[in-house]
Each structure stands twice: as C-alpha cells, then as structure tokens.
Amino acid sequence: MSREKRRKIMAIASGGGHWVQMCRINPAFEGLDVFYVSVDPSSVADVPGRTYYTIRDVSRRDRLGFAVLVAQLSRILLRERPSVVITTGSAPSLVALGMARHLLRARTIWIDSIANVERMSSSGAQARRVADVWLTQWEHLSGPDGPEYWGAVL
C-alpha cells in the first residue's frame, strides 16, 4: 500500500466558531482521505460526500458526558484509525488528540481559535502536552517554546 493510501485525516471541532474555522481550512484536505467529527448532526451538510460523526459536546465538569465522549471517540478512532488528527478546538477535541496520540500514535495538530486574542484558551494551553504541532492564530501569542504562529483562518 502506498504511503498516500495509509494517510487518513480526522478533522474534529466543537460547534459554532470552532466548526466554522475548520470549514475555512477544508481546502488543505482536498483530494486526501479525511473524515469529520463535530457536535451538531446538521453540520454534515457543510462537508458533502465526507464521512461525518457526531459526538457529545461536554464541558470539563460534566462527568457522565465525559464518559460518553470517551466511548464515542474510542469507537470512532478504532474504526477509522486516522494517522493525523487536526482540530480548531475545544475541550472534546483536546480529549480526542490525547486519545489519538496514545491509542494510535497519530500525529496531532492543535489550532487554537482565533477568538483567543489575549491568551490561549484553557484547552489550547493544555494541548501543548498532546499536540505535535501546537498553533495560535495570533503572532503576539507565539514564542520560541511555542505555540507557533503559521497564519490565521481570516
């Protein structure tokens, strides 16, 4: 099997602005094997022809929700076995990056939301530990020890 065929991308984002920002980088996946994960079943309309999974939208304090989320992500990750996981946030995506890295040794990319102008989001700050590529969309938040700045969705 060629290297190209083994590369599978999971693009995951929470709803609202996180998902809208993911949609703006969709051309980066053109012609590649990508599937999507987000929290609103109706978001499938934004990615016609692609596989789309809905996960539970959880906050950190929601313990039952967290257990459901981990079960959903396990099922998706073991079924699809992505080699790259990319996200524009937030909390559920942080869990997904950690699981993908430990279960599948996937390469992980965190793009902090452009809404975080003054500091990284709290999930974004924690993502340092699970992201191979750790990005902010604001140059003034980048530093020699990360996060890096590669540009922004706007």
Place this chain on the structure above:
Amino acid sequence: MIFVTIGSMFPFDRLIRAMDAWAAERAPETELLAQIGAGAYEPRNMPWVRRLDQADFARTVARADLVVAHAGMGSVITAGRFGKPIVVLPRRRELGELTTDHQLATAGWLRDRPGIHVADRDADLGPAIAGALARRDDDRPHLAPTAPETFIARIRQCILS
C-alpha cells in the same frame, strides 16, 4: 429582515431582552427573527426560535439585511461569508454569559472592520443598528470563503510530511 442570534444554546438573555425592547419601538415594516437558545426570557415583540440547524442558520443569514449577535466567531464569520453587516454585543463573564471574557477581546480587534459594529453596552445597540442599516449598501464585510492560501498550504504541507 434583522436576524438576532445568540450563536449557540448557551443563554444570552441580556441581548434578547434588549432586542425585544428595541423591537417594541421599531418601525412596523421592520421584520425580525430571534434565535434565543436555552434562555429563560421569551420575547414578546419579535418572532423567535430556540435553535436553527446549520443549514437554516446559513439560509437565515443569507436572507437578512443585518445580523445582531454575540461577539462569537461563528456568527461573525458566517455574516462575513454572506456579506452581511453585523452588530455584536460581547458576552461578559461577570454576568455569567460565558466562562471567560474572550468576547471582549474579540470585539476589540473586530472593531472598525468593514461591516462590523460593536455595541459595548446594551444601550449602544440601538445606535449601532441605526448606523449599520444606514450604511448597509456601502459598508459590508468582505470575507473570502476560505482561509488565506499561505495558511492552507502550510497546514497541507504539514499533513503530507
């Protein structure tokens, strides 16, 4: 039509109350629709829905003359994609409207961009709406449908490496 949206299900009654009060005073021909999420306050002076799915949300923005929203990137980017002027009222942490004050920062950097009007306080909504409607033909946000090519190229290169 003016589309009022809190951008999610997370309540933002301050915006809905203020817009309902504005709606009571509006010219009768001004059509309104409000998306109020899980808020406790139910508008009396304008039609409302709790939520819209993604496609209906986009269709409603496309049909609107003006969007009035929280200062969330989903609302701002969607309005920009359809070239619709937007008035934003940032959610505040101290009022329990969000867990951080990042919408104040968002409003700060969006301020003065074409077609984007920031209402810092509830009382600024009316004047911001009047200003946005008066200038709506020559002051619209313009946003390419996708991220800049250089950013996309760098992400793609990283994925392919």
